[in-house]
Every structure is written in C-alpha cells, then in structure tokens.
Amino acid sequence: MSITIGEVTIGEAARLSGVKVNTIRFYEDRGLLPAPPRSDGNQRLYGDDHVARLRFIRHARDLGFPLPEVAELLDLAHRPEAPCDAADAIARRQLAEVQRRISQLQSLAGELERMIGFCAHDRVATCRILETLADHALCATDHHAGRDATSDVAIGTASHAGP
Amino acid sequence: MSITIGEVTIGEAARLSGVKVNTIRFYEDRGLLPAPPRSDGNQRLYGDDHVARLRFIRHARDLGFPLPEVAELLDLAHRPEAPCDAADAIARRQLAEVQRRISQLQSLAGELERMIGFCAHDRVATCRILETLADHALCATDHHAGRDATSDVAIGTASHAGP
DNA sequence: CTTGCAGCTACAGCGACTGTAGATGTTACG
DNA sequence: CGTAACATCTACAGTCGCTGTAGCTGCAAG
Ligand SMILES: [Zn+2]
Ligand SMILES: [Zn+2]
Ligand SMILES: [Zn+2]
Ligand SMILES: [Zn+2]
Numbered sequence: 001m002s003i004t005i006g007e008v009t010i011g012e013a014a015r016l017s018g019v020k021v022n023t024i025r026f027y028e029d030r031g032l033l034p035a036p037p038r039s040d041g042n043q044r045l046y047g048d049d050h051v052a053r054l055r056f057i058r059h060a061r062d063l064g065f066p067l068p069e070v071a072e073l074l075d076l077a078h079r080p081e082a083p084c085d086a087a088d089a090i091a092r093r094q095l096a097e098v099q100r101r102i103s104q105l106q107s108l109a110g111e112l113e114r115m116i117g118f119c120a121h122d123r124v125a126t127c128r129i130l131e132t133l134a135d136h137a138l139c140a141t142d143h144h145a146g147r148d149a150t151s152d153v154a155i156g157t158a159s160h161a162g163p
Numbered sequence: 164m165s166i167t168i169g170e171v172t173i174g175e176a177a178r179l180s181g182v183k184v185n186t187i188r189f190y191e192d193r194g195l196l197p198a199p200p201r202s203d204g205n206q207r208l209y210g211d212d213h214v215a216r217l218r219f220i221r222h223a224r225d226l227g228f229p230l231p232e233v234a235e236l237l238d239l240a241h242r243p244e245a246p247c248d249a250a251d252a253i254a255r256r257q258l259a260e261v262q263r264r265i266s267q268l269q270s271l272a273g274e275l276e277r278m279i280g281f282c283a284h285d286r287v288a289t290c291r292i293l294e295t296l297a298d299h300a301l302c303a304t305d306h307h308a309g310r311d312a313t314s315d316v317a318i319g320t321a322s323h324a325g326p
Numbered sequence: 327c328t329t330g331c332a333g334c335t336a337c338a339g340c341g342a343c344t345g346t347a348g349a350t351g352t353t354a355c356g
Numbered sequence: 357c358g359t360a361a362c363a364t365c366t367a368c369a370g371t372c373g374c375t376g377t378a379g380c381t382g383c384a385a386g
Pocket of ligand 3: 084085087283284285289291292293
C-alpha cells in the first residue's frame with residue numbers, strides 16, 4: 001500500500017499502456033504527455049490518467065494518426081461539452097489519407113505484378129523486370145509517388161497484445 | 164559543341180532524370196551512382212550512362228524499392244548474361260511487402276470508417292471516435308501496426324511528369 | 327554491503343531525402 | 357572587362373517517430 005493509489009513507475013506505465021519506456025519520455029518531451037510528479041529519487045510517478053492518456057496515444061498511433069493530430073485529439077477529449085466536429089474532421093482526413101495510400105500502393109502492386117508476370121525467368125539481358133525498371137514507358141500506369149503518397153501511416157512499436 | 168557529347172551538368176542530369184540535384188549527390192554519397200568526372204571548375208559532368216542509371220533508380224524508388232534493393236538491381240542489370248532469378252526474387256519480395264502494407268492499411272481504413280460511421284456528431288462526451296481511441300476494445304479488428312507494417316514504401320520526389 | 331536491475335539525462339542513428347549557408351564557378355549583358 | 361544573376365560546390369542541420377546506447381544514480385533484496 002503506497003502513499004497514493006495508482007502511482008506507478010515508468011516501467012509499469014509502459015507495461016500497462018504498451019508504450020515503450022523511451023517512447024513515454026519522448027512523448028513527454030513532445031508535449032503529448034504532461035510531465036508527471038517525481039519521487040524523492042527523481043523518478044517519474046504516473047497515475048491512471050497518465051496511463052489512460054498513453055493508451056489513447058498508442059491507439060491513435062496504431063490507427064495511423066500523426067503526432068500533431070494525436071495532440072489535437074487529446075485536447076478535444078478533454079472538452080467533453082464541446083461539439084465533436086473537429087474530431088470527426090481529423091478522423092475523416094486520416095481516413096482519406098489512408099485511402100490515398102491504399103490506392104497508391106495498389107497501383108504499385110499492379111505494376112509489380114505485371115513486370116513479374118512478363119518475366120520469362122531467363123537471362124538478365126531479356127528480363128522484363130529490369131527492362132521495366134530502366135524504362136517507365138513499359139509501365140501500364142503512372143504509379144508515380146506523388147509527394148509522400150506512400151509514406152508512413154503508422155509504424156507502431158508492437159501489437160496491443162504485447163511483445 | 165563541347166569536348167565530349169552528352170556531358171551534362173548536375174542540373175541538366177536532374178532535369179533529364181527527374182531526380183533532384185541534392186538527391187543525385189546523395190546517391191553518389193550512398194554509392195548508388197559512381198562519382199562522375201569533374202570539369203576544370205570542379206563541377207560534376209554526367210554522361211548518358213549516368214542519366215540512365217539515375218532514371219533506373221528513380222523508377223525503382225517510385226515502385227517502392229528501398230535503396231539497398233535498388234543497388235542490387237543495378238548490379239544485376241550490369242550482368243546481362245546472368246540468370247535473372249535474383250531480380251525476380253527482389254521484385255517478388257517487394258510485391259509481398261506492398262501487399263502486406265495494403266492489407267494493413269485496409270484494416271486501418273475499415274476501423275476508421277467504423278468509428279466515423281458510429282459518431283452521432285454530438286458532443287465530445289459521447290463521440291464514438293474519441294471513445295474508440297480511448298479503448299481499443301471498441302474496435303472490430305486487431306489492426307495492430309505490426310513492426311513497420313505501414314511504414315513508407317516509396318516517397319518519391321515528384322512525378323515522372325515533372326514538377 | 328554488494329549486486330543487479332530500473333530509472334535518469336543526453337545524444338546518435340534509422341531511411342531517404344530536403345533545405346540551408348557560405349563559398350566558388352559560369353554565363354550573359356552592357 | 358566588369359558585374360550581376362544564376363548554378364554548383366561542400367558540409368551539415370532538419371524532417372518523422374521513434375530506438376538504442378553510454379554513463380550516471382536510485383533502490384530493493386540477499
Ligand atoms: Zn526476369
Ligand atoms: Zn513505371
Ligand atoms: Zn463524433
Ligand atoms: Zn483499435
């Protein structure tokens with residue numbers, strides 16, 4: 001029975017939230033997680049609210065929201081009486097972004113399938129894959145990577161199920 | 164009429180290949196593009212072979228191949244009599260990777276659609292989007308971001324069509 | 327009282343560039 | 357020939373979202 005209920009070390013918070021220790025400190029640095037009180041020995045002590053916040057961040061990251069949007073969503077979540085339009089808008093933007101990336105990747109996949117399909121598995125000199133890489137005119141579609149079209153959506157650290 | 168035909172500056176090479184000037188120097192640094200001869204004034208002079216190589220790199224990057232695979236593919240392309248199995252294998256790996264990312268993103272999109280669909284557009288306190296972010300148990304699927312599942316496939320600098 | 331793990335700060339590194347500063351080179355115009 | 361405008365040079369910082377390391381200190385158990 002400690003002095004206050006629910007005060008846990010950073011390691012415990014990591015286990016409870018699925019966010020790695022280093023990442024928790026990183027989020028604090030980034031302003032996503034408020035700096036918690038410290039013990040006599042200068043160690044961070046987290047309460048349930050911090051852990052809940054970490055879980056929220058983790059889940060939003062898993063869904064691909066970038067950190068600035070996660071911060072916005074966290075702010076919104078603390079204004080219960082406000083309308084939720086802003087949150088909806090962020091989610092819709094994120095969905096649109098994910099869909100954009102899906103279609104970009106589908107066009108890449110199609111092009112890759114095509115060049116693999118045309119390859120006769122012979123010598124390099126006649127390999128359709130290498131020919132195609134040397135000349136985009138052999139491609140069926142544009143599949144151009146329009147400015148971060150296929151960049152990261154969510155990297156995640158591990159699964160919700162833990163390591 | 165210059166001393167040798169087809170010797171172009173880095174800016175010309177950039178225009179001809181669609182690879183940015185800085186990026187060309189970056190590729191040289193990374194060993195993807197051999198260091199070209201220099202002019203009297205120490206400026207790089209590229210021939211058609213360099214430009215072709217740059218185009219190859221550009222195209223492979225647009226298709227999402229990471230730089231190490233691009234390097235392998237370039238090496239292979241210079242051994243015309245070798246069998247093309249290795250190139251095929253790289254392309255297949257890349258396709259598998261792209262497909263993995265597509266399905267990851269599709270699961271994200273599904274989850275995002277679900278939470279957006281359930282939102283009643285009322286107050287934050289009852290917003291399904293924020294509730295869901297706070298609790299993964301409200302999600303229909305796992306959609307976990309398994310170690311770089313959704314990370315970048317190709318960022319690209321601009322389209323083949325130019326800027 | 328020591329051992330060993332957990333936590334602390336601070337910083338380097340990933341991938342694949344992009345952008346900048348400050349110094350030269352080159353070219354066009356007058 | 358001078359000079360202005362632009363291209364290129366090197367070298368390095370910054371992007372994103374972490375991850376991992378080094379070198380400390382703290383803390384509980386034997
Ligand atoms: Zn082949
Ligand atoms: Zn193509
Ligand atoms: Zn809502
Ligand atoms: Zn979820």
